[in-house]
Amino acid sequence: MxxxxxxxxxxxxxxxxxxxxxxxxxxxxxxxxxxxxxxxxxxxxxxxxxxxxxxxGKASHRIVASDGGVDEKLYTALRVEHGIHVLSPVINCYVVSSAASENTFKLYGIDPMIESTFQSSWQQQQGTGAGNALRLISEPNTVLMSRQTAEKMGLQIDDQLSVITDTGSYELRVIDWLPEDDAVARELFENLLITDIATAQEILGLVGNLSAIDVMIASDQEAKIQALREALPADLLLMSLDNQAExxxxxxxxxxxxxxxxxxxxxxxxxxxxxxxxxxxxxxxxxxxxxxxxxxxxxxxxxxxxxxxxxxxxxxxxxxxxxxxxxxxxxxxxxxxxxxxxxxxxxxxxxxxxxxxxxxxxxxxxxxxxxxxxxxxxxxxxxxxxxxxxLRSQLETDVRRLMRFAVIVALLFILCSFLLILLSGTNVRLGLISLFLLLFGFALLTPVVTLLLMNLLERTLGRSSSIFAKLPVRMVRAEISRTGIAIATLMIAVSVSIGMDIMIGSFRLTVSEWLQTSLQADLYVNLSGNTQAANKSDNDHILKTRLAGLEGVEMLSSVLHTRLIRDQTLTKVTVFELNPKSKQGFIFKQQGNGVWEAFTQQNSVFVTEPYAYHNQTKIGDKILLHTDQGEQAFEVIAIYADYSGDQGHLAMSRSNYQKYWPDLGFTGIGIYAAQQADRQQLEKHVKQLLKPYQSVRSEQAIYQASMQMFEQTFKITEILRLLAASIAFVGVFSALMALQFERTRQLGILRAIGMTPMQVGRIISIETGLMGLIAGLFAVPVGFVMAYVLIFVVYQRSFGWTMAFHLDAFVIVQALLLAFFAALLAGVLPATKMAQTKPAEALRSE
Structure with missing residues (x-):
């Protein structure tokens, strides 16, 4: 058997x-x-x-500070006064090649002799040990780099690599290659430069400063870890590298x-x-x-x-x-x-x-x-x-009996979905599960909705004498066990397309309006660089004074992006120096009374909407930040919209910041042109004052670049949506092919009583188009519900952003056309094949 x-x-x-x-x-x-x-x-x-x-290497912890860096005297004090010897000073910064390719390199400055204790990967390989370590110390401006990267740039051993830093241009000599024994090593060390810490300090202008100090302490030595924490100044943080990965x-x-x-x-x-x-x-x-x-x-x-x-x-x-x-x-x-x-x-x-x-x-x-x-x-x-x-008829009878049960299950799924949304708080996974329950529920409802629509349409067409009007409707209704599944598959794909389109469109419109409001200045000077570099702050202030003196400049604003320590973590902080126009760039979601006066004169901060959401921060809460003078409390006086990141940050006035932290200069300067000023001419004059690694862009250029980044960010979503739609099309095509081939005898009868191949193909095409239209019509409300859940549940819980619900009529039309033509296209091959089948072959019993 x-x-x-x-x-x-x-x-x-x-x-x-x-x-x-x-x-x-x-x-x-x-x-x-x-x-x-x-x-x-x-x-x-x-x-x-x-x-x-x-x-x-074997480092277990890292001592870090805010962007002001770590004083190298601390390293000496920890080794000499506290007897902690397993320490390694580190300088970590990016430099740009002055060659035509303008590659960006990660410059990693270390103490080669001490670093051997930590057994970093670049020192574990044969031929890259003590010899190179001594050469890095004894020979000035020497580096190790990847052979693969060097070959791309046409460099050999002892060749010079020209780089540009915040302090000027330098020639670095390549003395050896970093180990590249396997593919992983080649990738890890690509665009990496290893040098002695003294060389790094000199070319980066960081004499006396470190980026971090690596520490090697066993995880079970809690007392030693706690002692080290207590030995650190208040503005430094001991961070576990395992915790950093987490x-x-x-x-x-x-x-x-x-x-x-x-x-x-x-x-x-x-x-x-x-x-x-x-x-x-x-x-x-x-x-x-x-x-x-x-x-x-x-x-x-x-x-x-x-x-x-x-x-x-x-x-x-x-x-x-x-x-x-x-x-x-x-x-x-x-x-x-x-x-x-x-x-x-x-x-x-x-x-x-x-x-x-x-x-x-x-x-x-x-x-x-x-x-x-x-x-x-x-x-x-x-x-x-x-x-x-x-019995063939038994199948349809059973399916129609099951549809009553399917309606109850579908309604339970939809009800559970809404209850899950209401009761799941801020949980992202449960929000997504509720979305899937909704889709399952509406998918189960699709055959029932299809049957109701076909009954209504058949009554409407009851007086029509055209077989091409009546027969396709009856074919869809009579074989709901097949057609219902195909329509449900297409409906899910189209509703997902509608939901994603509305969500992305709403987000795009929200971000566009936010950018247009936030970008109040006419020109923006980018001064991003190493904030620890010597004289950076002085040079930034000199540049700001010169910019203010240019003809056509009405006023300036400034911003500094830094990190401060809060609750044993580094928190992003934006330091603002505002003028009356730049204050108009804030879109407040919540605010107290007299926010601008309190912002400049009291220990207070604004927080972005994502920060407030993820940290459950409210107006009036106090945020404790580490300073040289110990922890200081800053009151939250406003929550404002910001879509530059989903983790959020704090905003502080420059006057408040300078009470407790060193002046690190500026990250950017906003230039507000006088009403009659020639902005293009002004931009040329600004460029003449800038160094090669600094730049200036207009408000419109930043807006366009930001929107391009937005499109890039959602490109992956578009790709995944297209893949889902492709799978759905394959499903509909599969269902329609099976359906038409199973109707071979029925279609053979139509041919036998005189229907032409073109007429048979026409009936099949009308039927598949009708199925697509039903899927599209039902997908519209389902897509709206999905968009609402995505915008106000999933994305808010995920990223902390709130968006306006923007409905685009073109999305609805596009979805209906997509469903209709997808089903119509999927039915072309079955219609052609069935129309070409000879009546005698179709009626022949197997």
């Missing part, structure tokens, strides 16, 4: 290769998206962590969840496709299954047969999906790394790292989702008696 089952299954599947290919394609695409997203996110975080570990993961947690949700959405649509395919494979074999049951095949054997078929498809699709995911991940890595660079932390290079955990997750999801999707059709194939299985 088992051999008969295998032969029956093999013969049937061989005769329907296109269905198998479409099912495998659905699994492949769904798994590929999930694997690609997981690999790219994990690779970006691992790359950052591996780079830190390669440079820090904080990076927490920082990108919401970003990762949202991308993974898009990947799971693709897999969800893929599950609908698998369900479609396996359902049709079962339906098309109802007579065969009934015959097998009649000759003694048991329910369990039928169930095992269908599950085994699905398992084979799952394995093939999962393997192909993992391979495609790796390829897709390599393409997405640059996009995701760019977003991480813009909003979270800098990644100097991007390498796709294959993780066994992520591959295993892809295997589990691919096989698990397939088996889950096939349970219902497998159960349907075994629950009926042989007599009922052989």
């Amino acid at each position: 088992r051999n008969i089952l295998k032969k029956a299954s093999r013969n049937f599947l061989y005769r329907h290769p296109w269905q198998l290919c479409l099912a495998i394609l659905g699994i492949t695409l769904g798994v590929a998206v999930v694997v690609a997203i997981d690999l790219t996110l994990d690779s970006s975080l691992q790359t950052f962590t591996r780079t830190t570990q390669a440079l820090s 904080s990076l993961q927490q920082m990108t947690h919401a970003f990762a969840i949202n991308l993974n949700a898009m990947g799971m959405l693709s897999l969800l649509v893929g599950m609908f496709l698998i369900y479609n395919t396996m359902t049709f494979l079962v339906i098309q074999r109802r007579r065969l299954i009934g015959s097998l049951r009649s000759i003694g095949v048991t329910r369990q054997q039928i169930f095992q047969l269908i599950i085994s078929e699905a398992l084979i498809l799952a394995v093939i699709g999962t393997v192909l999906g993992i391979a495609l995911g790796i390829i897709l991940g390599q393409g997405l890595l640059h996009i995701i790394s760019g977003t991480l660079n813009a909003f979270y932390f800098r990644i100097d290079h991007s390498t796709l790292i294959l993780s066994p955990v992520q591959i295993a997750k892809g295997i589990l999801l691919g096989i698990g989702a397939t088996l889950l999707a096939v349970l219902t059709p497998a159960w349907e194939a075994t629950r009926q008696s042989p007599q009922h299985t052989l």
Whole structure:
């Protein structure tokens, strides 16, 4: 009996290769998206962590300060007075090559002799030990660099590398290569320069200052760690490198969840496709299954047969999906790394790292989702008696009976979704689960809505004498077991498209309005550089005075981006020096009375909306910041909109900042031109005052660059949405192909009674177009609900931003056209093939 089952299954599947290919394609695409997203996110975080570990070696902790840096006298005091010897001073900064390529290098200054204790990766390899360490100390302006990077720039050993820093131009001599024994090492050390700490201090203007001090203390020596904390000044922080890696993961947690949700959405649509395919494979074999049951095949054997078929498809699709995911991940890595660079932390290079955990997750999801999707059709194939299985009408009767139960389940899903939104607080994962419950609920409602619409349309067309008006409607209604699934799949994809379009459009409009309000100055001078560099503050103030004296300048404003210590963490702080116009650039969400007077005269801060949301900060709360004079309390007097990052920051007046922290100069200066001034001429005069590494841009140029970054950030979302839509199209195509081939006898009868091939094709096209139109119409309200949940639940919980709900009528029209033409296009091949079938062949009994 088992051999008969295998032969029956093999013969049937061989005769329907296109269905198998479409099912495998659905699994492949769904798994590929999930694997690609997981690999790219994990690779970006691992790359950052591996780079830190390669440079820090066995260091367990790091002493850091705000952007003012660490006084090197502390290093001496810790070694001599406190007896802590396992310390390594570090200088970490970026420099730019003065060559035509203008490469950016990470300059890492260390004490080569002490660093050997920490066994950094660059010192563990043969030939890069004490010899090079001594040369870095004894020979001035010498560096080690990657051979691969040097070859790209045409450099050899003993060649000079010209770099530009905040203090001028310097010639650095390459004395040896960094180790590149494997691909990982080549990637880690790309665009990295290792030099002696004295050389780094000299060329960066950091004499007497350090970026950080690496510390090596065993994790179980809590007393020693606490003693070191107590020995540090109030404005310094002892940070665990393990905790730093964890904080990076927490920082990108919401970003990762949202991308993974898009990947799971693709897999969800893929599950609908698998369900479609396996359902049709079962339906098309109802007579065969009934015959097998009649000759003694048991329910369990039928169930095992269908599950085994699905398992084979799952394995093939999962393997192909993992391979495609790796390829897709390599393409997405640059996009995701760019977003991480813009909003979270800098990644100097991007390498796709294959993780066994992520591959295993892809295997589990691919096989698990397939088996889950096939349970219902497998159960349907075994629950009926042989007599009922052989009756075609029994299927539609059973499906219509189940639709009543499906309505109850759908309403429960939707109700649970709304309750989850109300009761889940700020939890991002539960917000996304509520979104998926909504989609499941509306998907279950789709066949019922389709049936109601077809009944209404049939009554409306009751007086029509045209068969082309009546027959397609009856075909959709009569075979709701097939058409309902196809329409539900397309509806989900289109509603996701509507929801994402409205969300992105609302966010784009919100960011655009925020930028136009915030950018009050006419020109912006960028002074970003190493804030620890000698004389930077003095030079910035001199430049500011010269800018104020230019003809056509009415007034100036300034900003400094720095970091201050709060609760054993580094907190971003923006220091403002404002004028009456720049104050108009703040969009307050909440504010107290007399905010501007309090902002400049009291210990007070503004906080951005994301910061307030993530830290549950309210007006009147006190924030304790570390200073040389101990902790100082700053009262929160306003919360304002800011979309430059999702972690948020504090805003402080320059007068308040200078009471407790050193003057680090400026990060940027805003220039407000007089009303009659020639702005282009003014920009030329400003450029003449700037150094090569400084720049000036107009308000319009910054606006355009910011909007381009916005588009870049959402590029990954657009790609994932297109992939989900592609999977849905494959699902609809699969369903329509199966549906039309199953109607071979019906269409043969139409041909036999005189209908031409063109007329048959016309009926099929009208039917598929009608199915697409139904999917599009139902997708509109579902898309609106999805957009609302995305904007006011998921994205607010993820990033702390609030957005205006912006409805674009073009999105609705576009979605309806997408659904209509997708279904119409998916029906072209079945319509053509069925129209060309000869009546005698179509009516021939198998």
